[in-house]
Amino acid sequence: MRAVRLSVVTAAATAAALTAVTGCTEKSDAKGGSGTIEVTAADTECDTSSKSVPAGQVTLKIENKGSKATEVEIVFPDDRIVSEKENIGPGTKYTLTAEVKAGSYEIACRPGMKGHGVRQKLTVTGGSKVAKRDxxxxxxxxxxxxxxxxxxxxxxxxxxxxxxxxxxxxxxxxxxxxxxxxxxxxxxxxxxxxxxxxxxxxxxxxxxxxxxxxxxxxxxxxxxxxxxxxxxxxxxxxxxxxxxxxxxxxxxxxxxxxxxxxxxxxxxxxxxxxxxxxxxxxxxxxxxxxxxxxxxxxxxxxxxxxxxxxxxxxxxxxxxxxxxxxxxxxxxxxxxxxxxxxxxxxxxxxxxxxxxxxxxxxxxxxxxxxxxxxxxxxxxxxxx
CATH class of the missing domain: 1.20.1420.20 (M75 peptidase, HXXE motif)
Known part of the structure; x- marks a missing residue:
């Protein structure tokens, strides 16, 4: 049972609003390596180490530096969830592994596990080069x-x-x-x-x-x-x-x-x-x-x-x-x-x-x- 979300805004509105109101910022792509993104969650921030990764296995290395338990998700622009981890307590870390196809997504940090959350856009590139699955x-x-x-x-x-x-x-x-x-x-x-x-x-x-x-x-x-x-x-x-x-x-x-x-x-x-x-x-x-x-x-x-x-x-x-x-x-x-x-x-x-x-x-x-x-x-x- 999750907390209620706020109404889903359009993808365009979300993209326009992210820079202005969410406090969600990007760090250098140098950290983390291919397919790995470091996510630092806080009460009003959601810092990510990369804005683009290749399709396939994507790993989020999450650290909650806020004062509230948080939830971190990979979501489509329409708010459907690709993968998530709830209840990441203050001062704790978690590694989330997901398979993600090429396309446009967002990484959402939801302090207190409520609301639309603090978000960062993510582009997953490629698709045709993804390794064949068992x-x-x-x-x-x-x-x-x-x-x-x-x-x-x-x-x-x-x-x-x-x-x-x-x-x-x-x-x-x-x-x-x-x-x-x-x-x-x-x-x-x-x-x-x-x-x-x-x-x-x-x-x-x-x-x-x-x-x-x-x-x-x-x-x-x-x-x-x-x-x-x-x-x-x-x-x-x-x-x-x-x-x-x-x-x-x-x-x-x-x-x-x-x-x-x-x-x-x-x-x-x-x-x-x-x-x-x-x-x-x-x-x-x-x-x-x-x-x-x-x-x-x-x-x-x-x-x-x-x-x-x-x-x-x-x-x-x-x-x-x-x-x-x-x-x-x-x-x-x-x-x-x-x-x-x-x-x-x-x-x-x-x-x-x-x-x-x-x-x-x-x-x-x-x-x-x-x-x-x-x-x-x-x-x-x-x-x-």
Missing amino acids: PRLDKAVAAYREYAQEQADETLPKAKAFAEAVKDGDIAAAKKEYAPSRLGWERTEPVAESFGDIDPLVDVREDGLEEGQDLEKDWTGWHRLEKSLWQDKKIGATEKKLADRLVADLTDWQKRVGKAVITPTSMANGAKELLDEVATGKVTGEEERYSHTDLVDFKGNVEGAEKAYELLKPVAGENDAALTKELDKQFTALNTLLDKYRTDKTSYDFVSYDKLGKSDVKDLQDAVNALAEPLSKLAAAVVK
Whole structure:
């Protein structure tokens, strides 16, 4: 779940505005080398070491020198995301590897992970000289694209069941349908987020709204209804309209999944993003703060990450056998731990997250961290 973005401006307007208002500056192209860009993020700046790189593998060496956690993205001018890394804490570094075709892009730093961000234009040159990709990776991308579409297709009827329960005024039935309606989304969230405009409509939390947005007018989606069902304990005309809006927005998502930009590295980076989602939202109990169905989301994130990994594993295993051995071990450990909290071993019914003790939460945090560290190396192993 990302914070809401500001409205996407046109590519021309963005280009004109960058120099004047963003504080985004360029450094000499000498640093970093071919395909590598050093990105220094701060609260009001986004300095990059290069404005042009050849098509193929692009590596962002990111350092956050600001006072806020930031998100760094490679984006198309229309704000679709090629690749991203969220939650880069103050004083920390991260290396993001992506496959990028020839064309015009922007590098965006989003301090506080909100808003349009501070941006720098990036030109990716060539295209015809890109090294031929292992055909197994093309098959992995095709299979993952099919998986993402399946998840969207399966989500829609579940979301409709949830919406119908809301519109019927049946709070108990709506609560029952709520968590299952989110599973497909949670499994493939990085794909949905790549469009930029869908996630803020369906999955934003109350504190994720932008400054100046109106809580009553601008907060839509699952979590708005979650609050109504569990905290306010009411369904009125507003909730019924929001239910219809949720189905409409998810239908839009379902239709657009096939157009998502998916590469082997975006799959690998997306798997890591899903674990980051767990670490920053699910383990803390913040994501489902009213329903406490965090473990359902947690399991969905882990399943989505594991699916991407399994598809990439044949190539990654050849390039780094020790890494895939460790990933196998840590995925098994985390799934085994999650199974402890199932109330029905044949379904996605889990213990309410507020019933977990501090030691339970600590065990989950440790397991997530143990998996996240080697998972951050998957993208590099895929493109070796």
